[in-house]
Amino acid sequence: MPVITNIQDLKRIYERRVPRMFFDYAESGSWTEQTFRDNSSDFDLIRLRQRVAVDMAGRSTASQMIGQDVAMPVALAPVGLTGMQHADGEIKAARAAAAFGVPFTLSTMSINSIEDVAAATDTPFWFQLYTMKDMDYTARLIQRAKDAGCSALVITLDLQILGQRHKDLKNGLSAPPKLTPKTIANLMTKWRWGIEMLSATRREFGNIVGHVDGISDNSSLSAWTAEQFDPSLDWGKIEKLMEMWGGKVILKGILDADDAKMAAKLGADAIVVSNHGGRQLDGAMSSIQMLPAIMDAVGDQVEVHLDSGIRSGQDVLKALALGAKGTMIGRAFVYGLGAMGQAGVTRALEVIHKELDTTMALCGEKNVANLGRHNLLVPQDFGGRWQA
Numbered sequence: 407m408p409v410i411t412n413i414q415d416l417k418r419i420y421e422r423r424v425p426r427m428f429f430d431y432a433e434s435g436s437w438t439e440q441t442f443r444d445n446s447s448d449f450d451l452i453r454l455r456q457r458v459a460v461d462m463a464g465r466s467t468a469s470q471m472i473g474q475d476v477a478m479p480v481a482l483a484p485v486g487l488t489g490m491q492h493a494d495g496e497i498k499a500a501r502a503a504a505a506f507g508v509p510f511t512l513s514t515m516s517i518n519s520i521e522d523v524a525a526a527t528d529t530p531f532w533f534q535l536y537t538m539k540d541m542d543y544t545a546r547l548i549q550r551a552k553d554a555g556c557s558a559l560v561i562t563l564d565l566q567i568l569g570q571r572h573k574d575l576k577n578g579l580s581a582p583p584k585l586t587p588k589t590i591a592n593l594m595t596k597w598r599w600g601i602e603m604l605s606a607t608r609r610e611f612g613n614i615v616g617h618v619d620g621i622s623d624n625s626s627l628s629a630w631t632a633e634q635f636d637p638s639l640d641w642g643k644i645e646k647l648m649e650m651w652g653g654k655v656i657l658k659g660i661l662d663a664d665d666a667k668m669a670a671k672l673g674a675d676a677i678v679v680s681n682h683g684g685r686q687l688d689g690a691m692s693s694i695q696m697l698p699a700i701m702d703a704v705g706d707q708v709e710v711h712l713d714s715g716i717r718s719g720q721d722v723l724k725a726l727a728l729g730a731k732g733t734m735i736g737r738a739f740v741y742g743l744g745a746m747g748q749a750g751v752t753r754a755l756e757v758i759h760k761e762l763d764t765t766m767a768l769c770g771e772k773n774v775a776n777l778g779r780h781n782l783l784v785p786q787d788f789g790g791r792w793q794a
């Protein structure tokens with residue numbers, strides 16, 4: 407096993423081990439992938455202020471997200487089909503997150519069900535909700551998350567309809583993969599993945615199959631999801647969902663200051679500044695460039711988290727220094743999971759933690775709570791180059 411020192415090392419192993427269809431599913435953005443690329447490259451525009459002769463002993467990355475203690479302010483983002491990246495992927499990722507002391511978010515479109523993850527872990531996790539036209543089903547999902555003891559509901563707002571991702575269409579993405587000559591040829595080179603998958607608890611969408619009339623296997627599922635995501639979701643419906651849940655709510659997928667104000671007005675416990683990792687509106691701004699305007703608009707009213715493009719602890723530090731209270735990582739943990747299962751997710755978290763801690767120290771800070779604009783050198787036109 408090669409020595410893994412950064413997230414890109416995990417990505418290289420991940421690419422070798424996981425069937426192409428699922429690698430492509432994770433490693434793509436919508437249409438031209440401009441926003442997907444900008445999400446990461448815009449972090450590189452920000453530079454760090456090096457400080458010296460500061461006592462660095464006794465540092466801590468511990469913090470809180472929505473009032474919950476975290477070992478560092480980094481949650482695992484909801485990622486659909488995680489259980490196709492590695493057998494029982496949601497359970498493995500949830501266990502790694504719990505052991506590390508960071509939140510895990512289970513996607514509606516997971517392979518392991520809410521109940522599977524709850525039975526396999528002791529630590530409450532967050533549940534991410536996609537809102538379906540079938541309100542009875544949506545209400546049942548919310549109830550199942552309550553029954554499982556989930557500690558927050560993450561309502562995703564930026565996927566009422568699906569942004570087109572060319573590779574998924576060309577690959578005929580499905581869970582489990584359909585056996586065509588092309589997929590069979592590829593699967594033969596991914597024998598480790600296949601052997602592990604044979605003993606997986608599930609190989610289809612655990613929150614859906616068996617919980618919706620007429621869906622007993624995967625064959626009718628893609629048609630069902632295309633028909634079922636609720637395109638009419640609006641602030642009124644979001645308010646009703648928040649009431650139905652009655653607990654902590656995180657509104658995810660906000661990229662505009664006006665939307666952030668609406669979310670704060672509704673009383674969300676946190677918002678996630680996110681463009682879904684560049685998978686929805688291609689041509690939208692990167693999350694990190696939108697963060698300053700959103701902090702100016704609502705930073706004193708609601709807790710702000712950020713995702714999209716984070717590949718290192720330095721990226722986390724930049725988001726925190728621009729005002730975010732927390733961050734989420736998607737692909738960074740998926741690379742680890744696909745590369746090495748639970749140990750790979752742990753490794754991804756260790757890598758990010760080490761980078762965050764070392765960077766914080768070299769910036770002259772001992773605690774993530776003290777990070778701020780004073781730690782950064784930001785181009786004058788950052789976030790303001792493109793005007794509405």
Ligand SMILES: Cc1cc2nc3c(=O)[nH]c(=O)nc-3n(C[C@H](O)[C@H](O)[C@H](O)COP(=O)(O)O)c2cc1C
Binds near residue numbers: 484513658734736737
């Ligand atoms: C493969 C993949 C699947 C995703 N599935 C979901 C999902 O089911 N629900 C959701 O709210 N976000 C989903 N997202 C978006 C992530 O929660 C998160 O916003 C994004 O991954 C952050 O960008 P990053 O991957 O660059 O860290 C998905 C992202 C990826 C890469």
